[in-house]
Amino acid sequence: MADDGFDFRPGAQVPLSGAAGQTVATHALASAAYRDGDVDEILKADSEWHKSVVKPGMWSLFKPSLGEAFARTVQVRMLGGGRKPLIQSFGIEPQSVVEHCLAASRIRKERDSWLTAVMVLCGVLFLPGLLVWLLVFTIRRQVAKNENKRAGALATAVLVAMGVLAALALLKLPFDGFWAWYLRAAIVLPVVGWFWAKQIAERTARDMRERWASLLSGGGIGAKIPEAVPGSPGETAAERLRQSLARLSAEQQSNSVFYAGPKGILGMGTRWGSWQLAEELVPAEDGKEIHPFRSWDVIRAVHDQLRMLERGPLHTGGFPTPSINHWIVSPIGENAKAVARPTGTDVDAFQIRGHEIQRICNEQQFGSGDRHYLGVQFTLWDGQLVITMLITVTVLHETLRIEVTGHALGPVNSLFTTKPEPKTKTVSKPIKFWETVDRQLPLVDADEVVRLAVRAPFTWYPPLLDHLGGKLVLPEPFGLRHAWADKPWRHRFMADDALRAATPVLRVVHQAAIKVLAENGVNTEKFGARSGFLSGAIQDPMPRKADVYDA
Template identity: 45%
Template sequence: MSQLDMTPGAQIPRTDVGNQTAVTQALSSAAYRDGDYAELGGLAGVTVKKGKFALFRPSAGEAFSRAVIDRTLAPKRNPLVPSFGTDVRMVVEHCLAAQDLRDARDRRLTTLTLVCGGLFLPGTLIWLAAFQARAYLKRTSPAREGFYGTLALLVAGGLAVLFALRPPVTGPWALYWRVMMLVPVLGWLLAKRIALRSVLDLRARWEALVTGSAVAATVPKAVPRDHLDKKAVDLKAALDRLAAEQETNIHHYAGAKGILGVGARWSEWALNEDLRPAEGQEDFRVFHINDLARKITERLGSLVGSELPNGGMPRPSIHQWVVQDIPEGADEIGRPGGSEMDGYRMRDFAVAEIANKQTFGSDARHRIAIQYVLHKGQLVTTMVVEIVVLHNNLQVRVTGHALGQIVGYFTAKPKPKEIEVRKSFKRWETQTVQLPLVDNDEVVRQAVRAPFLRIPTLLAYLGGSIGLPEPFCLRQAWTDLAWISRFKSDDAIYAATPVVNAVQAATIDFLAEHDVNVDRFTSRVGIVKSEMQGSRPFRADRYDAG
């Protein structure tokens, strides 16, 4: 019998994600949030799909978790854009963990619903009709919800009292009619205790994540118990594929959006001169573009050192990328296949071949990318190096890209539910009234959704769901501009100068080694350094030409 990988995998708490902590935990916190799922419609690119019945609506955390899990772990799905500065697997594991917590709650609520609701279905339906009316009025006409919603509950309560005192039938069925609308109320009281414990637990995890505390994403269902546990094996494989996909070296340039996942260009610096033999040489030594790319890559790796104490830069990620061109409005990306690919990565020989051939006039280009993840992942600054030789002209271009911090929705802490009301006798003054974390509507909402926990597609149809922006990148989808933070914008600009200097120095050294006259290149380097004294961001990917 073949040996099965029985490593705990996703069940082991993975809380150390290095310099990606802040954004990873902020995105993970969305899985534990409460509140109306419609508030997610305020996020860029998110579409809110309304359901048939307001009573079945999901919470924000339920809708977010379901959408992320379906988008990242589905057996057949479109490729994902890499999310730099973010541990995507950890975010998805938190979505799975939050879903497990809600499933455990729903199993208990389902038992209560079947016993206290199913056995006394006529009375339950009357109560549900009243709460459905409240939910509908709250969504369509909030101004009238207070009066008419309360009136609907009073009518249902009046019927409960009437049936308890004067049942419409006699004999053995009279007892059933007496308790028909009272037992659902007892079930509601028990359900409220279950719902409150669940909300407190989820809110504690939400607050811990946004405040920087370590919260483990425990996903027992991703740990195979034996070789016959197909669901767990498939889930663990899907998580492994997700992590591997994030390491792809195939990227996509989408017009003014820039390279997806790293953001639009904010500046560029170019070294552009003709190749001529050095003085005393009849010709220079022939070289391939990939040879120069390797030289530049080696020089970029030396930026971590400095002749001054603490002057070295953080250790960067340096990669050889293949960048493909897609329309700005494209709603999906593709990946090449065949022998050139090793999983989600193009093999080194194929990348070198694209670099040497240059593919001028085609939609696949070679790039060198040097990337810094700073401020615990809240800033991702990427420098992309392009090398082009046309005829005897060499162009080495460096472009700057920056991703700022995540939008404020994901960093908001849980707050107590409050409302401002006017005082009874001093109408010109207001006071803050504390509302219960779990009100009557929330208890009923959770209770009616619970029996359908194994049928998420039906729940989405009945209550609604959200759609994520495409092509989907967990990080770039909801990122603010880096330039709204003084320190982050400064760091993005500061990092550019040593990178550009290293690229230019490596180019000069490489050309000198190959008997190329570097005088004009050296002069051009001086001009570029002068220009960098006043570097500032601009819309490098937007052209004014009509």
């Protein structure tokens, strides 16, 4: 592939997309790497068109938490060797999210190294007792899944009965000698190991929650990934990781996007509005011909005028500086599971070259092939709202058509913006029993300690752990942002921003295009009348599913 020849130069990788301060959406997604809780919670955050899947494993005791599954799956999908192409994540820095996934995995590896030592010293060396205790916890977990008070009482009774039997075994056994003491140790040491593991897990859980809260509070705690910084030419693993991060940043800047039917342009959101100006090209004066011009001439004039959008006659807040790009849109199937980025001599580091963009703009307007769109993009609400207006110009026979479409990508799901809450339990006061107080609970409960300790020895080979406990499967084609984006129309101010942006952009596009037509000897009377009509029609405040054709 041409993209594989990208020159990954050493040194710091400077983010190229997004302005300063667009960090809310980035930090919200990055915080998922540090979260605890059930992995199934992430299924509630899926967008309308993109659904994740949690594949079950062989034993529920090995099931990953939300943070463990998210961090591993995202870093493998975005950095793994031979990975499929990614969809751009507008409004966020995907490299920052992946770096936090790597940092969270590093913290967990350090914890799991300690837990592995505990398991070997207090568990594997006393395997019979460990297996019995694991059996008890497994039974308790299965019974406790029932939302039934009797089931909960039965689970507690199982543990109590096991404790009584253990006490009897410690006091008197039918035989003496080495095996008697070994049996006693096999009963006691797994419990000692559990207490030791609890301290390790609790310390790590506090660290994880501090990072989670810091990201959502705007503190922006940095992701430490020393394994991505080669210390010498021989550190091939670190060099490969650094190159993968650089490749991820380069792909994020690609000017190639994909249109997937009713799903819209992947990464930009569905098309909520479309306005078309199509009139006949008639000479301005009888007996004279129109001066030859091409679609690119109109697009270039529109591009120049769109750069003036942030300027206005009044001193108001107005538009922020927009991002204006030429996009090449490739059609794919509605249910396609992968995309293929353009390759060849016309592509340089995922960027389609300027001469090829001009050729597509002028020549590929009908029939198969990619299409050219000029896009003006506003990233608002600290990255939570991405408004994209796309403009395309086509000339077929004597008809010139200027089409403006609106796309809006809403905020990331609220699951990612929830801060950690302390675990508490409401209990009655011992004397004033009619009053209650919230008692602070440990962050890691008994079942979680067992789960972490059992998983720890297998973390050296993650594929085996995926087989035993299950894993998270991301929706394809995958992009960090659009996979978990909500619709902006539920947020009144976000919806207003999307609707308000359409009118001035449409008017600038029409004014620039009509000026080019007039300069080339075209009668612009019909174009002006049609433009005025569209200028009034665009003020209809109702967004629609313009990509869903009811035919």
